[in-house]
Amino acid sequence: MNNIYDLIIIGGGPGGIGVAVESKILGIENIMIIEKGCNHSQTIRKFYKDQKRVDKDWQGKSVELIGSIDFKDGTKESTLNYFDSLLDNHLIEAKFNCEVDSVKKENGIFEVISSEGTFLAKNVVIGVGRMGKPNMPSYTIPxxxxxxxxxxxxxxxxxxxxxxxxxxxxxxxxxxxxxxxxxxxxxxxxxxxxxxxxxxxxxxxxxxxxxxxxxxxxxxxxxxxxxxxxxxxxxxxxxxxxxxxxxxAIGGSTPVDFLKKCGVPLNEKNEPIFDANYQTPTKGLYIAGDIAFKSGGSIAIALNHGHKIATDILANS
Ligand SMILES: Cc1cc2nc3c(=O)[nH]c(=O)nc-3n(C[C@H](O)[C@H](O)[C@H](O)COP(=O)(O)OP(=O)(O)OC[C@H]3O[C@@H](n4cnc5c(N)ncnc54)[C@H](O)[C@@H]3O)c2cc1C
CATH class of the missing domain: 3.50.50.60 (FAD/NAD(P)-binding domain)
Incomplete structure (x- = not known):
């Protein structure tokens, strides 16, 4: 409880991993990922079939990687292995099986309230993705x-x-x-x-x-x-x-209630408000990955968010 992290990242998917690794590379040391699943990348583990081809330019969107992470076309397994090695090689602290409930800022420090207690941080990135809430059809399923x-x-x-x-x-x-x-x-x-x-x-x-x-x-x-x-x-x-x-297989939706509980303001379309560096109007509170979009998003795009956010945190620290 007394340790104040430089950065806490909520969600250990490509967005969260991208922020953590790029931040470590830029010299931000005291970082922790909090992930509700028993391992990182729950969307990849749960929604990709085994041996699935993983395209860097997903859904035909060509993306140029801007950071230090060298993500390439591969398979579900090679992508998970690559993320394992990134987390290991950069000594990223990760707390699994821990679900964040909310975030609040008190006296310039964020309190991240989770199933494992409250953690303190100077900066917080929310990268919880959209697949925790898959889209449902409008009719009732018996x-x-x-x-x-x-x-x-x-x-x-x-x-x-x-x-x-x-x-x-x-x-x-x-x-x-x-x-x-x-x-x-x-x-x-x-x-x-x-x-x-x-x-x-x-x-x-x-x-x-x-x-x-x-x-x-x-x-x-x-x-x-x-x-x-x-x-x-x-x-x-x-x-x-x-x-x-x-x-x-109709995608997922923005976890609006969760974002509200974390103090992220939303526009009239219920999309989170953030600047060109993915910082919300609350200084030090960022959005990464799929939740930055109503639909679309990809691994490479999420990793690029990581680079932008890490650079911005460093510039502001
Ligand atoms: C079937 C399918 C196939 C796809 N194929 C490709 C492809 O080939 N190439 C490609 O680039 N993209 C592909 N995508 C898209 C890609 O998976 C996403 O764009 C990417 O995973 C987004 O990363 P993210 O970090 O934003 O979110 P996610 O990957 O969804 O990660 C969010 C993480 O946050 C965790 N989390 C959620 N809530 C909390 C909480 N309250 N507390 C703690 N942790 C929490 C979740 O457990 C999860 O691990 C595919 C998507 C699907 C569904």
Whole structure:
């Protein structure tokens, strides 16, 4: 409690790791990452399938890295290994299984209130991502279907008839991978896919052409019902079909309540307010990674936030 950290980072994803490593490299010593999961990078661990290709230029957005972290295209496993080595080599202190509840600033020092007690810091970076709160459909999902409706690949097995909902890179990667051992249909409310990167678009077209999966575009879903343990899906074109499992891959949302509890002001669209260096109007309180955007974001973008923030903290100290 008496130790006052130079910097506490809330969230051990790419944004948090980027801030920690870049800050250490710039000579900021007394740093701690607080992560609610049992290890860093929970979004990568929970939402990426094993062996997933990890693209540096995710969703077709080309990003030039501006800091010292040399992140490259790879796989889920190589990315996690790379982050492990960054944390080890730069001797970054990390507290896992510790969830931050709120942050307040008293007499120029931040109090970070967590499940493991209160920690003090001169600067705080919030990098909690958006996937703690995956987006939900507008209709209610019956409680009895909870174990067969997913927002990631948990509990997926083989030989199932699966509906995947979404039109981005993650829905396509889920669909192609699962189609190797399951019957898969991808549905998207628009007539065609525009968001995925060219590699994924190509992969999806070839899977579709070879009839390894099917697609249902330009329709919405009106609701789900439990039909003898199967999921009855009613589509907006009056089609009704049954599936063993439905997976929503429709992104996540900004944790608005958490940001409010940390004293981060939000604009009328409920987006956090910050300057060009990701500092909020509260001096020393920063935002990093996906939560800086309504949608989009990537590992490389989050790492770049880290460099900008570290440079700004150093300039202000
Ligand atoms: C399926 C899928 C595939 C993707 N593929 C790619 C890709 O190939 N390439 C790419 O560049 N990007 C990809 N992305 C996007 C990329 O994962 C994100 O842009 C990136 O993880 C954002 O990093 P972040 O640090 O902002 O947030 P996150 O990675 O979400 O990390 C936030 C961390 O904060 C922790 N946390 C949350 N709340 C608290 C709290 N209260 N207290 C303590 N800790 C907390 C979480 O447990 C988590 O570990 C993909 C995303 C998904 C969902």
């Amino acid at each position: 409680l009895s279907l909870k174990t067969v409706v997913n927002f990631n690949l948990d509990r997926c097995s083989n030989g199932e008839n699966i509906l995947i909902v979404g039109g981005g890179d993650s829905s396509i990667e889920y669909a192609c991978e699962l189609s190797k051992t399951n019957e898969v249909t991808l549905t998207y409310r628009r007539e065609m896919l525009t968001r995925p990167n060219p590699t994924n678009q190509e992969m999806f077209s070839s899977f579709l052409e070879d009839e390894r999966l099917s697609a249902k575009f330009g329709v919405g879903i009106l609701g789900l019902e439990n039909e003898r343990g199967k999921i009855k899906v009613s589509f907006s074109d009056n089609d009704v079909r049954e599936y063993d499992r439905v997976i929503y």
